[in-house]
Amino acid sequence: MNGEQKRVFSGIQPSGDIHIGNYLGAIKKWVEIATVHDAIYCIVDNHAITVEFDPKSLPIRSFEAARAVMACGINPEACTLFVQSHVPEHTELTWLFNSVTPLGSLFRMIQFKEKTRSALRKALSKKSGGARATILHQIKGVATTVLENAAQIGPDLAALDPTADPNEDLVARLNDGMGNIMQQLQVGLGVSNASAGLFDYPVLQAADILLYKAGLVPVGEDQEQHLELCREIAERFNRRFGNIFPAVARIPGQAPRILGLDGKQKMSKSLGNTIGVLDPPDMIEEKMARAFTDPKRLRKTDPGRPEVCNVFTIHTYFTPKEICAEIETDCRAGKLGCFDCKKIAAKHIDVALKPIRNRAKDLEANPKRVIEALDQGAERCRKIAGQTMTEVREAMGIGPGALKKSSIGG
Ligand code: SF4
Numbered sequence: 473m474n475g476e477q478k479r480v481f482s483g484i485q486p487s488g489d490i491h492i493g494n495y496l497g498a499i500k501k502w503v504e505i506a507t508v509h510d511a512i513y514c515i516v517d518n519h520a521i522t523v524e525f526d527p528k529s530l531p532i533r534s535f536e537a538a539r540a541v542m543a544c545g546i547n548p549e550a551c552t553l554f555v556q557s558h559v560p561e562h563t564e565l566t567w568l569f570n571s572v573t574p575l576g577s578l579f580r581m582i583q584f585k586e587k588t589r590s591a592l593r594k595a596l597s598k599k600s601g602g603a604r605a606t607i608l609h610q611i612k613g614v615a616t617t618v619l620e621n622a623a624q625i626g627p628d629l630a631a632l633d634p635t636a637d638p639n640e641d642l643v644a645r646l647n648d649g650m651g652n653i654m655q656q657l658q659v660g661l662g663v664s665n666a667s668a669g670l671f672d673y674p675v676l677q678a679a680d681i682l683l684y685k686a687g688l689v690p691v692g693e694d695q696e697q698h699l700e701l702c703r704e705i706a707e708r709f710n711r712r713f714g715n716i717f718p719a720v721a722r723i724p725g726q727a728p729r730i731l732g733l734d735g736k737q738k739m740s741k742s743l744g745n746t747i748g749v750l751d752p753p754d755m756i757e758e759k760m761a762r763a764f765t766d767p768k769r770l771r772k773t774d775p776g777r778p779e780v781c782n783v784f785t786i787h788t789y790f791t792p793k794e795i796c797a798e799i800e801t802d803c804r805a806g807k808l809g810c811f812d813c814k815k816i817a818a819k820h821i822d823v824a825l826k827p828i829r830n831r832a833k834d835l836e837a838n839p840k841r842v843i844e845a846l847d848q849g850a851e852r853c854r855k856i857a858g859q860t861m862t863e864v865r866e867a868m869g870i871g872p873g874a875l876k877k878s879s880i881g882g
Contacts, residue, residue, distance in 0.1 A: 493739030
């Protein structure tokens with residue numbers, strides 16, 4: 473790394489096929505970043521195991537994600553690409569960071585609430601009849617008990633005067649009441665089947681970045697809360713144990729969040745609203761045919777509103793500017809039907825993805841190139857991670873190095 477370069481860290485989940493949302497929202501930027509910075513890119517399989525997964529297919533998914541990322545233009549000669557679990561220091565640093573992370577900060581994480589909600593939805597969709605009713609009964613029971621507990625602490629809450637001398641009985645009763653509510657909330661989370669790993673996910677994310685003392689991360693605005701927690705963890709650690717970790721900043725100017733073909737939610741494999749970067753032409757056309765458009769446009773002759781149409785947004789990323797301008801005019805004038813418009817979009821997406829598909833085919837025929845790149849990446853990362861962990865362990869007074877340096881060892 474030269475004086476001008478900064479270290480950048482970013483990760484991608486091995487959760488199924490890499491899609492155009494990943495490509496436009498992250499990987500294209502990764503390619504640019506690798507030309508100016510010391511970029512470390514990671515296939516985050518430790519994150520993937522926080523929800524249900526199949527151990528047999530996980531290594532294959534990690535390989536496939538690396539192959540797709542390389543096919544999208546990531547050159548392992550110009551950056552470092554590796555699989556998270558191949559560098560065990562990620563999980564060690566997570567545990568150490570857990571000791572400086574306030575539980576309250578983790579409870580505030582919006583993404584945990586969203587993921588818990590989707591885990592519950594999944595659990596409900598798999599159950600039927602009595603099993604489904606049992607889950608719903610449990611949720612109703614938890615919510616009722618929380619409300620009852622909250623009502624019980626109401627009088628004590630009203631009686632507490634923070635400016636007066638504390639009434640110790642009152643404070644203890646309030647504390648017990650809040651503890652009961654917390655207990656019930658934990659039962660509620662248990663019903664949703666969320667793992668402790670899912671709860672701790674942002675701490676692992678902070679460890680991923682800080683293990684390499686990366687000062688920059690190319691993440692979207694939706695990750696700002698996790699980034700804020702990462703800064704909080706670094707500050708708390710530095711305050712208690714010495715100045716080891718840098719302040720982390722987001723690289724500005726990220727591509728906006730790419731909506732899925734449903735036009736409502738972020739493009740995501742789990743929502744089934746994606747176009748994969750390796751999808752063949754007929755699949756791209758078939759998926760685009762199902763894409764959500766301007767809901768007020770019922771007939772071809774109705775004037776359309778490209779500004780609310782996600783198909784038009786997709787056009788702006790793949791279709792040449794002059795053709796986009798024609799589409800916009802013809803859509804507003806009710807001259808272009810959505811069916812034809814989607815076909816045009818599918819054609820231009822295919823043109824953009826074809827070189828990626830070709831590179832992916834080459835790598836499929838030469839899997840060793842991917843495996844060697846990942847091995848070399850992990851080797852470099854283990855060296856950097858090892859140096860950081862030596863500093864961290866000594867600063868925290870753990871590990872053989874700390875014992876040797878202690879009054880007994882010395
Ligand atoms: S013609 Fe194209 S841009 Fe206009 S509403 Fe239909 S799909 Fe959207």
